[in-house]
Amino acid sequence: MDDVATMRKKIDEAAQYITARVDSPAKIGIILGTGLQSLDEGIDLEGTVDYEDIPHFPISTVENHTGKLLLGRLEGKPVICMQGRFHYYEGYSFQEIAFPIRVFKKLGVDTLIVSNACGGLNPNFVSGDIVLIKDHINFFPGNPLIGPNDNDLGPRYPDMYGVYDFDLIKLAKEIAIEQKVRLQEGVYVGVPGPMLETAAEYRMFRIMGADVVGMSTVPEVIAARHCGIRAMGFSIVTDMGLPDALQPLNIEEVIAIAGKAEPVLREIIAGCVQRM
Numbered sequence: 001m002d003d004v005a006t007m008r009k010k011i012d013e014a015a016q017y018i019t020a021r022v023d024s025p026a027k028i029g030i031i032l033g034t035g036l037q038s039l040d041e042g043i044d045l046e047g048t049v050d051y052e053d054i055p056h057f058p059i060s061t062v063e064n065h066t067g068k069l070l071l072g073r074l075e076g077k078p079v080i081c082m083q084g085r086f087h088y089y090e091g092y093s094f095q096e097i098a099f100p101i102r103v104f105k106k107l108g109v110d111t112l113i114v115s116n117a118c119g120g121l122n123p124n125f126v127s128g129d130i131v132l133i134k135d136h137i138n139f140f141p142g143n144p145l146i147g148p149n150d151n152d153l154g155p156r157y158p159d160m161y162g163v164y165d166f167d168l169i170k171l172a173k174e175i176a177i178e179q180k181v182r183l184q185e186g187v188y189v190g191v192p193g194p195m196l197e198t199a200a201e202y203r204m205f206r207i208m209g210a211d212v213v214g215m216s217t218v219p220e221v222i223a224a225r226h227c228g229i230r231a232m233g234f235s236i237v238t239d240m241g242l243p244d245a246l247q248p249l250n251i252e253e254v255i256a257i258a259g260k261a262e263p264v265l266r267e268i269i270a271g272c273v274q275r276m
Helices: 004-019 037-042 094-107 166-178 199-208 218-226 251-274
Strands: 028-032 044-050 068-074 077-083 111-120 130-138 183-190 212-214 230-240
Touching: 004 094, 028 094, 037 251, 068 251, 077 094, 077 251, 094 218, 111 218, 111 251, 130 166, 130 218, 130 251, 166 183, 166 230, 166 251, 183 218, 183 230, 212 230, 218 230, 230 251
Parallel strands: 028 077, 028 111, 111 230, 130 183, 183 212
Antiparallel strands: 044 068, 068 077, 111 212, 130 230
């Protein structure tokens, strides 16, 4: 694990590399998850940067995660968009997963929009539903705040109250109503993966109060809260984890379902960005 000075140096070097390639500093950061890569279609691109070219940046190893940083404007607002993210199951540490968020902060980002594909636990949901995340349960074996704390990044003991910003949740609901889109709301439980859950695990998570389950998002949102970035999260339900009605999972079907819901989520996110 890097010490505070080493981590700060890495963040600075990555931020300097990106800053040299963008005209307008972005206040809004967006992370695109599995099957959601075409959400970039509404962005007026000013440039792209491969993750592998950014100093100290991790490289996405997951299929369908392009591994590019998109720089441009969405609804006229400067944004910086991660086309592909990093997961614990890829072998990355929580510090590495959180690294892009800390670089975002250095770049001036104050709002983070995260998206993911997930399994549905709430029997009132169906595949293809878009879920606005109102809270999360961290079922990962750690988090990005373990280790020495950099007080310049954030406090030693950050409060997780309202970690998904209440005002942003309200805004997303308003946009969904205006667009006549059914927007579910629920609690996301983050798990290590990469295997899918057993029926018993799905049942446990539902009893715990989770509505959807996935393998990302939680570490990034914790890092965002730590450094003072407000967060908004969306999940697309690509399969249902109902313990008494489980079916074998087909990854091609999962990606297809995410792709079908993408245009709807893209419009919601664009509507939110327009009013930020």
